[in-house]
Amino acid sequence: MTENTPAGGRTSPPASGPQSHTLARPLKLSCGRELPQVTVAYETFGELLPDRSNAVLVCHALSGDAHVATGAGADGAEREGWWDPVVGPGKGIDTNRYFVICTNVLGGCSGTTGPGSTDPETGEQYGLRFPLVTVEDMVEVQVALLDELGIDKLLCVAGGSMGGMQALTWARRYPERVRTCLPVATTWRLAAQSIAFNEVGRTAILGDRNFAGGDYYGGEQPSQGLAVARMIGHITYLSDESMHHKFGRRLRDRDALAFDFVSEFEVETYLAHQGRKFVERFDANTYLYMTKAMDYFDLCNGADSLAEVFSDTPVRFLVLSFSSDWLFPTYQSREIVDGLRGAGAEVSFAEIPSPYGHDAFLLEPEEQRRYMEPFLLRALDEARGTVEEGELS
Amino acid sequence: VTPADLLRADLKLVTELVPHGSRVLDLGCGDGSLMAHLRDERGCVVRGIELDPSEIAAALHRGLSVVQADLDDGLTGFPDNVFDFVVLSQTLQVVRHPAFVLREMIRVGKRGIVSFPNFGHWRIRGYLAARGRMPVSRSIPFSWYDTPNIHHTTITDFRDFVSANGGVIEQEFPLLVGGFSAKVQRVSVWPNMLADTAVAVVGPAK
Numbered sequence: 001m002t003e004n005t006p007a008g009g010r011t012s013p014p015a016s017g018p019q020s021h022t023l024a025r026p027l028k029l030s031c032g033r034e035l036p037q038v039t040v041a042y043e044t045f046g047e048l049l050p051d052r053s054n055a056v057l058v059c060h061a062l063s064g065d066a067h068v069a070t071g072a073g074a075d076g077a078e079r080e081g082w083w084d085p086v087v088g089p090g091k092g093i094d095t096n097r098y099f100v101i102c103t104n105v106l107g108g109c110s111g112t113t114g115p116g117s118t119d120p121e122t123g124e125q126y127g128l129r130f131p132l133v134t135v136e137d138m139v140e141v142q143v144a145l146l147d148e149l150g151i152d153k154l155l156c157v158a159g160g161s162m163g164g165m166q167a168l169t170w171a172r173r174y175p176e177r178v179r180t181c182l183p184v185a186t187t188w189r190l191a192a193q194s195i196a197f198n199e200v201g202r203t204a205i206l207g208d209r210n211f212a213g214g215d216y217y218g219g220e221q222p223s224q225g226l227a228v229a230r231m232i233g234h235i236t237y238l239s240d241e242s243m244h245h246k247f248g249r250r251l252r253d254r255d256a257l258a259f260d261f262v263s264e265f266e267v268e269t270y271l272a273h274q275g276r277k278f279v280e281r282f283d284a285n286t287y288l289y290m291t292k293a294m295d296y297f298d299l300c301n302g303a304d305s306l307a308e309v310f311s312d313t314p315v316r317f318l319v320l321s322f323s324s325d326w327l328f329p330t331y332q333s334r335e336i337v338d339g340l341r342g343a344g345a346e347v348s349f350a351e352i353p354s355p356y357g358h359d360a361f362l363l364e365p366e367e368q369r370r371y372m373e374p375f376l377l378r379a380l381d382e383a384r385g386t387v388e389e390g391e392l393s
Numbered sequence: 394v395t396p397a398d399l400l401r402a403d404l405k406l407v408t409e410l411v412p413h414g415s416r417v418l419d420l421g422c423g424d425g426s427l428m429a430h431l432r433d434e435r436g437c438v439v440r441g442i443e444l445d446p447s448e449i450a451a452a453l454h455r456g457l458s459v460v461q462a463d464l465d466d467g468l469t470g471f472p473d474n475v476f477d478f479v480v481l482s483q484t485l486q487v488v489r490h491p492a493f494v495l496r497e498m499i500r501v502g503k504r505g506i507v508s509f510p511n512f513g514h515w516r517i518r519g520y521l522a523a524r525g526r527m528p529v530s531r532s533i534p535f536s537w538y539d540t541p542n543i544h545h546t547t548i549t550d551f552r553d554f555v556s557a558n559g560g561v562i563e564q565e566f567p568l569l570v571g572g573f574s575a576k577v578q579r580v581s582v583w584p585n586m587l588a589d590t591a592v593a594v595v596g597p598a599k
Contacts, residue, residue: 307470316458337460338470346440350449350461370446374453381456 013095015071016044020111023144027106033131037120040145041111042103045069045087046095048151053383055151056098056376057142058087059159059166062233062290063282065110068102069095083160085365092369093158097380101149105166106141107133107289115285116217128214133289135162135297139169143177155379158182158372160361161328162290165297168336171315172299180379182372184320185361187332188299188306188339194327197236198291201229205284214285226284227275234274239324239357243267299336306339313340317347318375320368322360348375398532402570402577403508403592404430407480410506410564410594411435415477418442418502420464420494421484425452432457440476442468465489468497476502483590485509486542492558495595499560505595511567513547513585532571532589548585555595564594 019042027035043066048055058068060082067073069081069088087093087100104112107130115130122129146154157170157178164186171181187194208225210216238246247267251257254264263269303309317340321333330351340347352367354360361368404427411417415437419428422441425448431437441459443449452459464481465488479502481494486509488494498505510532520528527537535542546554548567555562567580567588580588 307472334462334469341460341470342472344475346458348449348453348458348460350446352446367446370450371453374450374456378453378456 013046013089015069016042017072017076018066018074018111019043021145021148023141024148025144027137027140027144029131029137030134031132035113035131038106038113038141038144039111039117040103040106040113040141041108042066042101042145043068043071045071045100045102046098048099049384051384052151052153053155054098054380055146055154056093056100057146057154057157057170058083058093058100058102059138059142059157059163060102060105061159061161061163062287062294063278064104064163065108066102066104066112067110068100083362085362086368086372092365092372093156093376094373098155098376101146101151103142103145105138105162105290107138107286107293109283109286112141114283115214115289116283125215125217127217127285128288130285130289132292132296134293135165135169136173138293139166139173142166142170143174146177152177153383154178155383156180156182156376158184159186160184161186161358162294165294165299168299171313171317172309175310175313175315178315179383180316180318180375182318182320182375183333183336184368185322185325185328185358187328188336189297190295191332194236195295197232197327198295201232202288202291204228204232205288208284211284214288216284221279222284223279226279226282226287227272229284229287230275230278230282231271234271236327237357237359239326239355241324241355242357242359245355246270305342306336307342310340310343310345313343313345315345316379317345318371319347319349320361320371321349321351322354322356322358322364323351324355325358325360327358398570402568403482403590405577406566406568406592407482407506407508408435410592411437411478413437416475418468418471418476418479420479420481420498421487422452422457422459423448425455425457425459427480427482428452428457429455464494467493468501471501473500474503478502478504478506480506482506482508483510486544486546488544491544491546491554495555495558495560499595499597503596504563505560506592507551507595508590508592509546509551510542511548511585511588511591512545513549514589515586516589518586548588548591551591551593555593556598559598560595561598562593563596566592568592 023038027038064082067081068083073079089096104110107114109116115126119126157167159167164183167181167183205225208222210220211222250266252266252269258264319333321330337349354364356363413435417437417439419441422443428439432439442462449459479498517528567584568590569578569580
């Protein structure tokens with residue numbers, strides 16, 4: 001590495017492109033089973049400072065992957081990342097300043113070991129023989145990867161939705177390894193309403209005639225079921241207001257009602273399009289495992305209260321929610337804040353006004369940046385100061 | 394006198410009242426000026442609550458931690474007595490439930506420091522008496538129908554308010570900010586008539 005300081009002037013910090021690492025050890029899971037071999041797909045953006053003080057782990061949501069920001073994809077061609085408005089040069093999580101790492105989660109279908117991977121013991125794809133994984137298990141894989149990359153302490157662990165659950169889990173399990181935690185549009189445990197939507201999605205997949213007990217990899221995919229699951233999911237990511245503005249009651253490619261069961265409202269064709277697009281890039285089994293992992297997620301698991309979970313934590317938090325998010329509403333973020341207050345933790349919180357529902361965390365970059373930027377800068381200042389003090393003594 | 398002058402005057406007094414190393418919660422902390430001052434000059438551990446997004450962002454830029462919340466929703470999550478001081482500066486008159494806010498202050502803090510404009514000041518009394526209209530001044534520059542100040546009080550009313558809500562006034566500082574002197578003056582005689590603002594240290598009644 002030729003530069004010692006964050007390079008503020010450059011516009012395109014280095015991106016690693018798709019990387020893959022096989023963990024040195026088998027992985028013990030929350031369910032009690034063990035995965036003999038785990039491969040984790042990851043990407044990095046920006047430069048790691050020589051003192052390793054500027055590493056930021058970004059965790060993805062249900063349908064995400066390691067490609068969080070703009071950089072080369074598997075084919076070498078540059079493409080945008082799933083959190084492109086927030087992660088990149090000069091953005092809320094500024095890749096000119098920070099070394100951003102993003103991994104595809106355990107159970108995923110974008111390079112990390114999941115139900116579509118080959119079971120080394122049978123030589124066949126796991127399918128539903130893949131063990132149920134939890135958000136904690138996802139974090140353990142990230143921990144193992146960072147160990148092997150030689151990153152002992154993260155400046156920040158950040159993420160939206162299921163990514164926020166991973167961030168919170170990091171802070172609970174490894175408070176000495178994360179300086180700050182930035183959970184966005186997330187919750188500390190799924191409410192019945194969210195579990196219910198997940199269950200409808202799973203029911204659609206499990207009931208698809210091509211599902212074949214999860215062993216569909218050689219043949220027809222359960223595309224219809226997965227598309228329906230995505231359509232339901234997508235509705236929960238929007239809001240009444242945003243759907244009204246985006247579609248209203250407008251008809252697609254026709255002037256009058258069809259009096260037939262065809263897609264005719266714009267909102268119908270939009271959802272059908274989202275479903276179709278999703279099926280091309282996502283594995284139905286992974287959808288089952290991800291939704292189950294979220295349903296099982298309870299940050300308070302094994303403790304009486306969030307205040308007990310985070311008692312005297314050294315981690316500093318910035319919690320962000322969105323006014324129209326009804327999947328993980330603001331009150332759930334406030335419960336996190338209350339728990340952190342009870343624990344004596346240092347926490348900042350803001351509810352960002354937005355009409356975009358849960359998806360707002362992908363669509364409101366400036367409103368997020370106004371809080372993220374100073375929060376991260378303070379952490380970086382402290383991290384670098386600490387390191388210098390340590391070197392002097 | 395502008396509201397900003399009032400704020401500056403009692404922030405100075407608050408700083409003097411808070412011992413080194415105290416744990417302080419600032420309600421309606423704005424851009425965090427007081428918090429930053431207490432942290433940097435007096436080694437205090439500080440937390441803030443504020444409603445306005447741009448003020449919160451400004452406070453974060455000072456390296457402070459601030460939670461966006463409405464004081465009328467209470468200080469949920471904080472255990473009892475975790476702060477040495479809870480500061481409410483020129484904000485009591487804008488909350489919907491002043492009694493609830495005061496009770497929350499003396500629940501989570503060992504002491505509260507409350508500053509408020511004194512509606513019993515002779516200028517305000519004179520304005521109302523002479524003109525028969527709701528007073529509008531530089532320190533209270535709002536028409537009655539368009540004001541954030543929905544709960545004005547006088548120093549005398551404030552004393553009753555505190556004792557009616559489980560508190561006791563430990564110290565009271567009637568101040569004249571808008572007098573002929575450029576400096577803030579302590580008012581020792583006839584405070585409810587001559588002070589235009591007041592700062593009170595409030596503890597829980599024994």
